[in-house]
Amino acid sequence: MTFPGARPPDRSQRVDINGVGIATYEWGAVDAPIIFCVHGGFDFARTYDVFAPLLADAGWRVISWDQRGHGDSDQVALHSWDSDVRDAACVVDHFTDRPSIVVGHSKGGALMLQLAEAQPHRFSIMINFDGVPSRWRMPDVADHERTRLFATEIETWLDHRRSLIGKQRKPGTIEDLARRRGRMNPRLSKEWLEYLVTVGARESADGWRWKIDSSMRFGGFGPWRPEWAQLRLASLTIPFLGILATELEEMGWGTNAEALVPFLPPLGRVIELADTGHFIHIERPQLVASMVLDFIAEHS
C-alpha cells in the first residue's frame, strides 16, 4: 500500500541496547548531517514516512527508531520513562558523538527535553511538536471523588497487568485496525491510517495486529507531574522551537503558548498552529517541514 508523499526508509538496522533490540531507520545520504526524529507514545518510527523524506530531500540524514515495545523493537518486561530516555541516549550515541539536531513529537519531545537537560552536549537544536506537558487533564471534582477516580484508574491498570499472560493485540483487517486507531487520531485521514497499518502492524493467519506491546495502554499514573517538563525546558541552552496544536485531541496535552512562554530558554520560540491537531507533522507535513528547516537555517 502507498500513501502520497510516504517513502520507506533508505536504510534500517537493529541496535542492541543493554540486551534490548532497537529498530532504527534512516532517510537521506549517510554522510549528511543528522536530524533525529523521535516518535510519541503508541506511535513508531515509520509515522515519519512522509515528514522524514521532506527533511532528507533538503540535505539531511534523518534517523528515527522504534522505542522499546513499539514497532519492530523488542517487546520487553519493563517500560519506564527513564528507560526510554536511556535507550534514546544509546541510539544517539550509536550514530554520532557530535551535537545533533533533534525533533520530537509528543512523548518523544518530552523525552528529548529530559535527555537534553541530562546530557546537553548531545544536541545543537531542539524542535518539539506538541510535546511539552504542562498540566494534568483531570476533571474538577472534590477530593474524595478524586481519590475514588485515582483508585479506579490504578485498579484498572492492575487488572490489565493480570490479564497479560498470553495476550495479543486484537486481530482485524486493515480497515478494522485503521478505524480503531482513528479513535486516537481523529483528524488523520482513513487513507493515512490504513497506510500506517501496513507498516506498523503485522499480518498473520487471523488478520493484522498492531506490533505495539500488548502491555501498553493509554493513560497512566505515577509520581511524575506534567509541570516538571517546564523545568527542563527552562534549562535548555540550545535553540528551541515548539510548535503547538490548537485543536485538543485525546492524545494531546492541551498545552498552549501561554503556558510555555515563561519557561522558554533564551533562544526559544513557540508557535501555535491554527486549526491543527496533536499530530502536527502528519497533518501539515510540508508547512511544518519548512518551519523546521527555516529554524535550523536561522540557527546553524
Added chain:
Amino acid sequence: MRTVRHHHVDLAIHELRAGTGRPLLTLHALGASTPPVEPAWTVLWPGPVLGLDFTGHGASTVPAGGGYSAELLMGDVDTALADLGPCTILGHGLGAYVALLIAGARPRLVRGAILADGAGLSGGVPGPSSSLVVESLPHQGIAPDPWARFELNRDPRPADYAISYVRQAVILSGLASPIAVCARWRPGWLGAVAEDPAVLDVTLAEGLAAFAAVE
C-alpha cells in the same frame, strides 16, 4: 518455592513458615531478596509467612534493559495477591514503599500494611531534579539487577503522591487504620504518611498484632 507469572517475568514466592489462615507476605528491601531462613519475628504472626522476590531480585526473572518503577513492583505484588488471596503485608525499605502502594491500590486484598526500615526506603528527591542518564551498567542479567538498584534508588516520591495511597486504603479497605509505620528512619514521603491520623505509628510487634486481629 513456587512461581507466579507477571507479564514476561516469573516471580518467586518463598514459604518462610507454614501455617493456616491469612498469610503475611513480606517484601524485601532494594537489592535484597527473601531471606533463606525464617527471621525471628515470624513467630509473632499467627499464620503462614511468605516472601516475594521482586522482578530482578532473588530467584525471580532478571529482565534485560531495566525500566523499573515502584508501580511495576506493585504489579508484582498484585500478581502474588491474585494467587494467594487476601494478605497482610510487611515491607522493608523499597518493599515498604511498594507495600503502601498496593495497600492503596488493592484495599480489599491487603489487610494491613506494615512499613519497616531497609535499603531503598528513601527513593529520590520528591520533586523534579536534574536527570542522570547512565547508558550502561556492569553485571547486567545477574540478580540483584543493577538497573533495579540504580533506578529504584532515585525514583521521585512526592509526599502527596504517597498520601493519595493512604487515603485510598483508608476510604476503601474498611479498616480504620490499614497502614502501620514502624520504620525508624523516615524520609519525606514516609514522614507525611506517619503523620496521617489514620496511620498507626507502632513497633513491628504491635503492627503484627494489630493486623493479626483484623478480619
